[in-house]
Amino acid sequence: LFPDGRLDQDLQQVDLRGRNSWRLxxxxxxxVELLETQLVNAIAPFIINARLKPLMLRTPERDKHIVNVSAMEGQFYRNFKTTRHPHTNMAKxxxxxxxxxxxxxxxNDGIHMNSVDTGWVTDEDPADIAALKVQQERFHPPLDIVDGAARIVDPIIHGA
Structure with missing residues (x-):
């Protein structure tokens, strides 16, 4: 299900499960998956951000930045929410x-903290479904990883 050394177009491990986390x-x-999702997307950033503050306060520059990488799944204002992947929604x-x-x-200490949505840069469907969508519908996410990376650095470049 996770073939050794087989990577996708974004150099991520290929997941050949017919039904992945995104569909649950x-x-x-x-x-275990719920806990892992929380650890990666909420707990680790909390610890990192908390530990960064005293380190950042030691530097003389006034403007410092923390950019937390979020996703649309973490937004409450959207009118439509799928019933799928509640664990990723709640983590974001x-x-x-x-x-x-x-x-x-x-x-107050000159540290600009933002959460940034990278936009739709990957198809999270299982590999076989994603491949079928490419073949039948010529579907590709509207953005690529370069677009996503640009959104992450934008608050730093523009000083927000």
Whole structure:
């Protein structure tokens, strides 16, 4: 299901499961996957951001930046939400709330904290479904990883 050395177009490990995490309903998400998703998307950024502040305060520059990489899944204002992947939705929502809560405090010390949505840069469907969409519909995500990277560095370049 995870062939050794086989990477996708973005150099990520190929996942050959017929039904991946992206397709799961709440009662289908394994506890370990829920915890891993929270650790990667909310807990680790919290720890990193908390530990960065004292280090950043030691530097003489006034404007410093922290950019947390979020996704549309973490947004509450959207009118449509699929019933799928609630664990990724809640992890990104937690990241956004951490940024929302802490950004003003960090701003007081000249640290600009933002959460940035990279945009739709990958097709998270299982590999066989994604390949079928390319073949039948010529589907590709509207943005690529360069677009996503540009969105991440934009607050730094434009001083937001």
């Amino acid at each position: 309903l709440m009662d289908e998400v394994p506890s 929502a937690a990241l956004n709330m951490m940024t929302r809560t802490s950004a003003a405090d960090y701003q």
